[in-house]
Amino acid sequence: MPFKDLTVLVVPHNEIQVHRFKISRWLLVSGSVVCLAFISCLGYLILTSYNKNFDYLKYINLQRENRILTQKLEGVENNIAEMNTKVGELMEENQVFRRIAGLEVLDEQVKEVGIGGTFVGNYDELFEINGPLAKKIYKQEDQIDVLLRKSKLIDQSLQEAIQSLEASSDKWTHTPSIMPTKGYISSFFGRRSHPIYHVMQPHNGIDISCGAGAPIIAPADGIVTVVKNQIGYGLTEVVDHGYGYTTRYAHMSKSNVRVGQKVSRGDVIGFVGHSGITTGPNLHYEVYVDEVPKDPMNFILDNYVP
Structure with missing residues (x-):
């Protein structure tokens, strides 16, 4: 038998009279639809609010990480500057050492330890994420690479000077230089x-x-x-x-x-x-x-x- 209306009986404990409520089928269906719609909207609002809060927290964390990373990069930049000064001092001391060893000093262009080559690779995603930060990072990488090349040049130059001094020392011990007797x-x-x-x-x-x-x-x-x-x-x-x-x-x-x-x-x-x-x-x-x-x-x- 098809469902038409719904009758609800309410029987109070302290009363003899029974209360009868009649709900039509369309009212029941409409109410159910409204309730479902309300629950769906409420769920959507809650989920949207959660996502927004999550994105905001993520944004705050990213800002904090970016600030810390920037500070770290500034510290690295200061260290690179100090290292560059020290390497420059070592380069000048190396020049003095070469003179003592009887070698020619390094040419200014040689001291620049230039290199060449063509770029092979894809566009770096870091530039898409944060262009200024990417420039800082790659600038520091280039500076560190130059310092490494200069350090290797100093090491090779010092080895050459040491070998020259060792040869000179041996020659000196074999060079007549004192009176062979008193008189x-x-x-x-x-x-x-x-x-x-x-x-x-x-x-x-x-x-x-x-x-x-x-x-x-x-x-x-x-x-x-x-x-x-x-x-x-x-x-x-x-x-x-x-x-x-x-x-x-x-x-x-x-x-x-x-x-x-x-x-x-x-x-x-x-x-x-x-x-x-x-x-x-x-x-x-x-x-x-x-x-x-x-x-x-x-x-x-x-x-x-x-």
Whole structure:
């Protein structure tokens, strides 16, 4: 049987009379529709309000994160500026170090450590999100990249200078630079009248007058190549110091080394005598550079004997 109307009976507990209410079908349907519509609207309003509040909170959080990120970037920018100053100071110290090592200083253009290349890639989404922030980030990345390249340049330059200094240090230890014995110079380098034959002839060294038996020391590191008696020179030693340097010691009374022996600056290699052609005890001392005789006085620092 089709539903037409709805009758509602209300029976109070304390009353005998029963209340009867009759609701038509259309009123019931209309009321139900209105209630559903109201509930739907209320739900929509609640959901919309929640979404708006959620979006607002999200916006507030994003603003806060953006503010913190901006502050951090400013801190990084300050650190980069300090690093750039320090790298500049290190670059100048490196230039001084290169001069000490006997190297040419780095050219100003080399110090810029420029690079080249073509850009390959897609448009960065960061620019779409926040253009100014993206520019700051990429500017800092470029600055850090330059600092890294400059640091590598300084490291390579310092390594080159260290190698040069090590080579120079080794050369220095093999360069004659001190008096081979204590005494006074009785005859200098150059042409002179021979003390025995009284004829003018070259004198390829200096004569150091001192008492017989005075120790003779090596003026630099080297290897003994000659220990023998030679005409005119008497007992003679020759030391090859490398780098083209050779020294000769003549008129010795006794040798303290053997051929092939390595000697260091300051080692006693023999003793003063008057063997060979001489008027008295003295050391005849010669210095050769690439087999060319040089004035030994140019290889003596303040007549120093350790």
